[in-house]
Amino acid sequence: MTHTRAGFHQLIREDGSLVDEENAQLDFRVLKELMRRMVFTRRWDERAIKLSQQGRIGYHAPVMGQEAAVIGTEAAMNRDDFIVPAYRELPSLYWHGYPMHQLFLYTLGHQHGGNVPKDVHCFVPQIIVGAQIVQAVGVGLAFKIKKEQRVAVTYIGDGGTSQGDFYEGINFAGALDAPVVVVVQNNGYAISLSRDKQTKAETLAHKAVAAGIEGVQVDGMDVAAVYDVMKTALTRARMGLGPTLIEAVNYRLMPHTLSGDDPSRYRSSAEEDEWRAKDPLIRLRILLSERGLWSHQDESEAIAAADDEIEKALELVERTPKMTQDDLINYVFETPPQDLKTQGKEYQWQR
Amino acid sequence: MAEMTMVEAIRDALDVSLREDPRLLVFGEDVGVNGGVFRATDGLQEKYGEDRVFDTPLAESAIAGLAVGLAMQGFKSVAEIQFLGFVYEAMDQILSQSARMRYRTRGRYTCPVVFRAPFGGGVKAPELHCDSFEGHFVQSPGIKVVIPSNAYDAKGLLLSSISDPDPVIFLEHLQLYRSSRMDVPVGHYTVEIGKAKVVRLGTDVSLFSYGAMVAIAVAAAEELQKSGISLEVIDLRTLSPMDMETVVTSIRKTHRAAILQEASRSAGVAPELIAKINEQAIYFLEGPVIRITPPDTFFPFASLEREWLPDVARVVEAIYRMMTT
Numbered sequence: 001m002t003h004t005r006a007g008f009h010q011l012i013r014e015d016g017s018l019v020d021e022e023n024a025q026l027d028f029r030v031l032k033e034l035m036r037r038m039v040f041t042r043r044w045d046e047r048a049i050k051l052s053q054q055g056r057i058g059y060h061a062p063v064m065g066q067e068a069a070v071i072g073t074e075a076a077m078n079r080d081d082f083i084v085p086a087y088r089e090l091p092s093l094y095w096h097g098y099p100m101h102q103l104f105l106y107t108l109g110h111q112h113g114g115n116v117p118k119d120v121h122c123f124v125p126q127i128i129v130g131a132q133i134v135q136a137v138g139v140g141l142a143f144k145i146k147k148e149q150r151v152a153v154t155y156i157g158d159g160g161t162s163q164g165d166f167y168e169g170i171n172f173a174g175a176l177d178a179p180v181v182v183v184v185q186n187n188g189y190a191i192s193l194s195r196d197k198q199t200k201a202e203t204l205a206h207k208a209v210a211a212g213i214e215g216v217q218v219d220g221m222d223v224a225a226v227y228d229v230m231k232t233a234l235t236r237a238r239m240g241l242g243p244t245l246i247e248a249v250n251y252r253l254m255p256h257t258l259s260g261d262d263p264s265r266y267r268s269s270a271e272e273d274e275w276r277a278k279d280p281l282i283r284l285r286i287l288l289s290e291r292g293l294w295s296h297q298d299e300s301e302a303i304a305a306a307d308d309e310i311e312k313a314l315e316l317v318e319r320t321p322k323m324t325q326d327d328l329i330n331y332v333f334e335t336p337p338q339d340l341k342t343q344g345k346e347y348q349w350q351r
Numbered sequence: 352m353a354e355m356t357m358v359e360a361i362r363d364a365l366d367v368s369l370r371e372d373p374r375l376l377v378f379g380e381d382v383g384v385n386g387g388v389f390r391a392t393d394g395l396q397e398k399y400g401e402d403r404v405f406d407t408p409l410a411e412s413a414i415a416g417l418a419v420g421l422a423m424q425g426f427k428s429v430a431e432i433q434f435l436g437f438v439y440e441a442m443d444q445i446l447s448q449s450a451r452m453r454y455r456t457r458g459r460y461t462c463p464v465v466f467r468a469p470f471g472g473g474v475k476a477p478e479l480h481c482d483s484f485e486g487h488f489v490q491s492p493g494i495k496v497v498i499p500s501n502a503y504d505a506k507g508l509l510l511s512s513i514s515d516p517d518p519v520i521f522l523e524h525l526q527l528y529r530s531s532r533m534d535v536p537v538g539h540y541t542v543e544i545g546k547a548k549v550v551r552l553g554t555d556v557s558l559f560s561y562g563a564m565v566a567i568a569v570a571a572a573e574e575l576q577k578s579g580i581s582l583e584v585i586d587l588r589t590l591s592p593m594d595m596e597t598v599v600t601s602i603r604k605t606h607r608a609a610i611l612q613e614a615s616r617s618a619g620v621a622p623e624l625i626a627k628i629n630e631q632a633i634y635f636l637e638g639p640v641i642r643i644t645p646p647d648t649f650f651p652f653a654s655l656e657r658e659w660l661p662d663v664a665r666v667v668e669a670i671y672r673m674m675t676t
Contacts, residue, residue: 082423082424084420084423111454111455111457112457114455114456114457114459115456115457115458115459116456116459116460118459123423123456123460124455124456128443128447128448131416131443131444131447131448133416134412134413134415134416134417134419134420134444135416135417135419135420135423135444135448136420137413137416137417137420138416138417138418138419138420138421138422138423138424139420139421139423139424140420141417141420141421142420142421142423142424142425142426143424145376145402145426146424152420164412164440165412165413165416165443168410168412168413168416169413169416171408171410171413172407172408172410172413172417175407175408176407327457328454331453331454331457331458332453332454332492332493333453333493333495333516333517334453334461334516334517337545337592338592338595339592339593339595339627340592
């Protein structure tokens with residue numbers, strides 16, 4: 001019988017010390033790479049906030065505070081595992097191979113943004129909360145039918161776990177024994193509604209129990225722990241041992257989006273400070289620095305690499321031809337019906 | 352040729368497609384072991400295995416979402432919604448997800464899914480089994496809407512729908528499942544999506560219809576013939592896209608048009624067809640296009656459905672009034 005693995009998985013405490021110094025089996029090469037990616041992503045997030053305000057990119061949902069959950073999960077995957085994202089996991093898509101400029105184009109409302117390159121195994125960001133969960137089961141089922149050792153990974157927020165599609169999805173995943181991992185980013189709020197007002201469930205991982213699938217709660221500010229539970233979940237799925245629901249407990253340090261959300265309306269600055277101290281970057285930086293594995297130079301290099309990549313991406317955005325009306329008309333169907341073609345011609349596009 | 356009812360013809364189309372296309376999957380509630388509540392998938396699981404024809408738990412959104420996810424990995428699906436009345440549970444996956452997959456990914460992902468659902472009145476079903484919700488889909492971009500009126504068309508249209516590169520909602524009228532029985536070709540043949548069919552030639556009025564109402568239209572035409580009124584009956588067969596060429600050609604000949612549908616009156620197929628006729632054929636008309644439909648109510652409880660559904664008498668009366676005023 002499956003059951004929720006008890007307890008809150010944590011390997012690195014917020015002060016950078018190890019929970020179990022003696023038995024910890026950490027791969028420091030992996031941790032260093034995770035650190036590099038988190039610093040890079042933090043820089044990208046900070047820049048994106050400004051770029052979004054300047055209008056150089058569009059809609060941006062900040063990921064600050066959630067890097068460990070977004071990056072730790074992706075890093076544990078194989079390149080051909082398939083991500084069905086929500087909308088706050090653009091860095092997860094990026095580290096899975098999605099070109100940054102296309103993610104920028106996506107935020108700008110340009111169709112090329114969603115034209116996932118053939119060798120990148122993911123779907124486009126999902127706006128309808130929960131829709132991705134049932135789709136991920138379809139992807140997982142496809143792998144199972146084709147007998148491929150691949151896993152469908154999907155993300156959702158704490159708010160999304162109230163949706164019907166979430167319950168339908170985890171239930172289908174279990175019933176069809178599909179290789180699926182559902183990563184719940186419990187950042188404490190469904191925009192403004194706090195976690196304790198969303199459900200009486202003790203943890204969100206408990207929701208796995210009713211579906212009969214594995215449920216794990218992990219410190220979502222601890223990238224080592226996230227990576228660890230994700231590896232286990234992916235291995236289980238690959239071996240045909242069934243789906244896993246991972247609840248990563250973290251915090252969104254920034255507003256929900258930059259389109260007018262004001263967190264001071266629903267949470268206190270004391271609470272924000274408390275979570276700032278748990279920052280996933282701080283604790284790993286301490287751990288690695290103390291062992292001589294992370295220096296100021298490493299930090300600067302990661303930031304410079306981000307700046308460089310962002311500049312290149314912005315250049316590519318500039319060079320991308322504007323989306324045209326034909327791109328709209330021609331992609332409704334493979335072959336536009338005559339009526340639609342006529343409407344396209346009749347409509348006064350340029351006025 | 353083999354004599355088949357419409358539900359047998361549908362089953363046959365699925366059989367032919369499963370045999371021809373190894374990427375095709377068929378699933379939904381009770382479609383596997385039970386062979387479908389109307390036996391539209393009878394014996395298919397036994398024949399093609401549980402990987403390709405399977406039962407799902409009871410959740411319409413997940414059924415439709417499963418098809419969307421499978422499409423991301425190159426599978427084609429025929430996903431059954433047990434009754435169209437239950438389809439609202441799956442509307443996001445059908446209309447916001449499957450229909451716009453091609454557009455939002457610039458063709459990187461497409462969604463060649465057929466959503467099958469029985470619907471339609473006259474069989475004394477419990478509430479929310481019979482409603483004609485096709486109008487919602489006709490309004491939505493990116494999905495084709497097909498409703499056959501007989502066994503031959505059902506098989507040919509379903510085979511076309513399964514080969515179609517875009518999502519199709521394929522609606523099967525409950526009354527026709529067993530009342531339509533005719534010779535159907537063995538093996539693969541197609542009836543083209545987007546093509547209406549003139550089922551009865553006439554000269555005075557073009558009567559456009561689809562689904563189970565086509566038989567009513569033909570019966571009314573025979574009745575009106577006795578009074579010297581000649582009806583041209585056209586089975587639309589596909590509601591999106593609509594075959595305006597056939598519609599306009601008929602109106603150019605008859606100069607009068609009426610639309611008969613089982614769906615309630617407003618903002619659906621009949622109003623859309625009237626708008627298109629206004630745009631493309633108004634100068635050929637001698638009078639306004641009329642619509643013969645039930646009123647804007649819910650599909651009634653079974654005890655009232657006989658009175659609610661358009662019948663031959665209502666059509667005859669409406670056309671007669673149209674011709675004499």
